[in-house]
Amino acid sequence: MNDTLRxxxxxxxxRDLWAAPVRQRGHALLRGVALAVAPGEVHGIVVESxxxxxxxxxxxxxxxxxxxxxxxxxxxxxxxxxxxxxxxRRRALLGRFLAMVPQDPMTALNPVRRIxxxxxxxxxxxxxxxxxxxxxxxxxxxxxxxxxxxRRVLAQYPFELSRRHAPxxxxxxxxxxxxxxxxxxxxxxxxxxxxxxxxxxxxRELQREAGTAILFITHDLGVVAKICDRVTVxxxxxxLEEAATPALFAAPRHPYTAALMRATPxxxxxxxxxxxVPAALAEQLRAEAEALDHVLA
Amino acid sequence: MSLLEAQGLGLALPxxxxxxxxxxxxxxxxxxxxxxxxxxxEAVGLVGESGxxxxxxxxxxxxxxxxxxxxxxxxxxxxxxxxxxxxxxxRARLQVIFQDPHSSLNPRRRIxxxxxxxxxxxxxxxxxxxxxxxxxxxxxVGLDPRLGxxxxxxxxxxxxxxxxxxxxxxxxxxxxxxxxxxxGLDVSTQAxxxxxxxxxxxxxxLALVFISxxxxxxxxxxxxxxxxxxxxxxxAGSVESLFAAPRHPYTRALLAAIPLPExxxxxxxxxxxxxERGGGRSHADRRDGRAGHWC
Numbered sequence: 001m002n003d004t005l006r007x008x009x010x011x012x013x014x015r016d017l018w019a020a021p022v023r024q025r026g027h028a029l030l031r032g033v034a035l036a037v038a039p040g041e042v043h044g045i046v047v048e049s050x051x052x053x054x055x056x057x058x059x060x061x062x063x064x065x066x067x068x069x070x071x072x073x074x075x076x077x078x079x080x081x082x083x084x085x086x087x088x089r090r091r092a093l094l095g096r097f098l099a100m101v102p103q104d105p106m107t108a109l110n111p112v113r114r115i116x117x118x119x120x121x122x123x124x125x126x127x128x129x130x131x132x133x134x135x136x137x138x139x140x141x142x143x144x145x146x147x148x149x150x151r152r153v154l155a156q157y158p159f160e161l162s163r164r165h166a167p168x169x170x171x172x173x174x175x176x177x178x179x180x181x182x183x184x185x186x187x188x189x190x191x192x193x194x195x196x197x198x199x200x201x202x203x204r205e206l207q208r209e210a211g212t213a214i215l216f217i218t219h220d221l222g223v224v225a226k227i228c229d230r231v232t233v234x235x236x237x238x239x240l241e242e243a244a245t246p247a248l249f250a251a252p253r254h255p256y257t258a259a260l261m262r263a264t265p266x267x268x269x270x271x272x273x274x275x276x277v278p279a280a281l282a283e284q285l286r287a288e289a290e291a292l293d294h295v296l297a
Numbered sequence: 298m299s300l301l302e303a304q305g306l307g308l309a310l311p312x313x314x315x316x317x318x319x320x321x322x323x324x325x326x327x328x329x330x331x332x333x334x335x336x337x338x339e340a341v342g343l344v345g346e347s348g349x350x351x352x353x354x355x356x357x358x359x360x361x362x363x364x365x366x367x368x369x370x371x372x373x374x375x376x377x378x379x380x381x382x383x384x385x386x387x388r389a390r391l392q393v394i395f396q397d398p399h400s401s402l403n404p405r406r407r408i409x410x411x412x413x414x415x416x417x418x419x420x421x422x423x424x425x426x427x428x429x430x431x432x433x434x435x436x437x438v439g440l441d442p443r444l445g446x447x448x449x450x451x452x453x454x455x456x457x458x459x460x461x462x463x464x465x466x467x468x469x470x471x472x473x474x475x476x477x478x479x480x481g482l483d484v485s486t487q488a489x490x491x492x493x494x495x496x497x498x499x500x501x502x503l504a505l506v507f508i509s510x511x512x513x514x515x516x517x518x519x520x521x522x523x524x525x526x527x528x529x530x531x532x533a534g535s536v537e538s539l540f541a542a543p544r545h546p547y548t549r550a551l552l553a554a555i556p557l558p559e560x561x562x563x564x565x566x567x568x569x570x571x572x573e574r575g576g577g578r579s580h581a582d583r584r585d586g587r588a589g590h591w592c
């Protein structure tokens with residue numbers, strides 16, 4: 001990636017981001033992550049669990065777990081420094097210009113509140129709608145994510161919804177809140193892996209309509225190939241490769257990316273073709289990443 | 298002769314969601330007239346979307362559910378109506394690995410004890426020998442034997458699933474039913490587990506019924522595949538022929554819904570089967586989703 005060309009146009013930009021546990025000196029979790037997401041771009045982050053998957057998204061939203069701090073680096077949204085933003089300013093951005101679709105819809109929704117209550121909170125707060133207006137918007141939002149009988153769903157509790165409805169319920173944040181340079185983060189979820197088709201189409205459709213930029217965090221290369229414009233490959237908290245999606249799949253530059261592709265089972269290839277990521281490679285990359293940690297010490 | 302054979306298997310379970318107050322829950326048909334045969338050392342993939350009955354079929358095969366009709370033969374012997382005491386010796390030859398390794402391992406026992414347990418329970422070894430064998434089993438599934446002293450919550454998802462596999466193969470079963478055992482794992486962990494299962498099949502001559510919604514994973518492991526939809530077998534065949542030329546539209550829809558890692562292909566974005574039929578999600582799907590999974 002040519003860094004000098006992209007910053008001016010980037011909606012979300014992360015520069016040299018380091019995150020580390022507060023108590024463990026000299027051990028980093030994110031190691032100089034840099035990436036830029038242009039307006040309306042779907043940016044895939046290919047990452048396996050334990051490699052800084054949820055940390056990155058949470059750092060952008062400013063909701064890191066209490067034991068972890070940002071040691072270095074910058075995150076800007078539309079030129080505004082998110083790390084320096086006051087809590088008040090952050091609250092104003094969250095849910096309006098910046099939102100997250102979490103992995104597990106069942107834990108992301110409050111189990112003891114009806115969908116209507118959970119969907120109208122931020123509408124009333126950010127857009128200062130009254131109860132009736134907010135409900136109307138919520139109903140329209142549900143219809144937009146292809147939920148039949150939106151009115152009935154609004155009156156229900158999360159447990160009454162199917163797993164497929166629930167993520168759609170979670171899509172509520174950040175969509176259709178005008179005016180907007182918006183950004184959503186979508187984590188990979190099992191429900192979607194189950195039946196990927198409708199949800200992928202839905203994300204693409206909503207994203208195109210609203211011009212939302214998406215940071216799409218997943219370990220599924222198949223999904224990345226279908227919906228992302230650009231891809232960043234992350235391992236042990238470090239960026240290994242960044243490329244446009246077609247280029248990445250045509251010729252991965254980093255051996256880890258290539259290994260990940262060989263480790264992905266495909267129904268059109270015999271089983272012998274499947275090859276796990278070599279342990280030596282993973283080990284070597286981890287050692288390389290840890291060698292960088294002296295920056296923090 | 299087949300190792301395990303189901304002939305015209307049917308299953309109906311009480312539908313608690315449709316139960317009216319003070320009335321017995323109505324019976325709902327889960328499986329209809331299912332035929333399935335697993336040969337010695339053969340791996341059969343059971344695929345279908347959630348609610349298609351693949352997990353129920355898996356549970357029927359080991360008599361965790363009592364089939365309502367049809368016959369179940371194990372090594373030619375009819376086991377459809379055997380009592381639990383008669384089934385017991387067979388249980389050592391038929392093992393199950395469940396989807397969620399977290400909930401299928403006792404949180405209060407150490408990994409080595411968990412793996413040794415079936416050996417002791419089936420009287421195949423005294424506790425001391427069983428412990429020694431457990432160490433060898435952990436090594437066999439690629440777990441550091443030192444992890445035997447840990448508790449399940451101290452292991453990663455992939456390690457826990459390896460522990461479950463070690464426990465299942467401890468009694469040297471002829472057949473293992475594996476229910477969605479890689480669906481919760483990362484790509485590289487999944488690849489490791491699949492490679493391990495391939496090696497175990499080769500070395501131990503293990504037969505496998507591999508239940509999965511992921512046809513790519515089935516292709517990587519199985520010899521034959523059986524496609525279920527609404528409790529009915531819609532198509533069956535060898536993985537090569539079935540995936541190369543699926544005959545049933547449902548199989549084609551399932552394949553088209555898989556996003557292959559190739560940006561230019563238009564798969565994964567195909568209209569899904571459910572919307573094509575014009576129906577909403579079936580009742581079975583709703584319930585499946587709510588409970589997480591059957592087991």
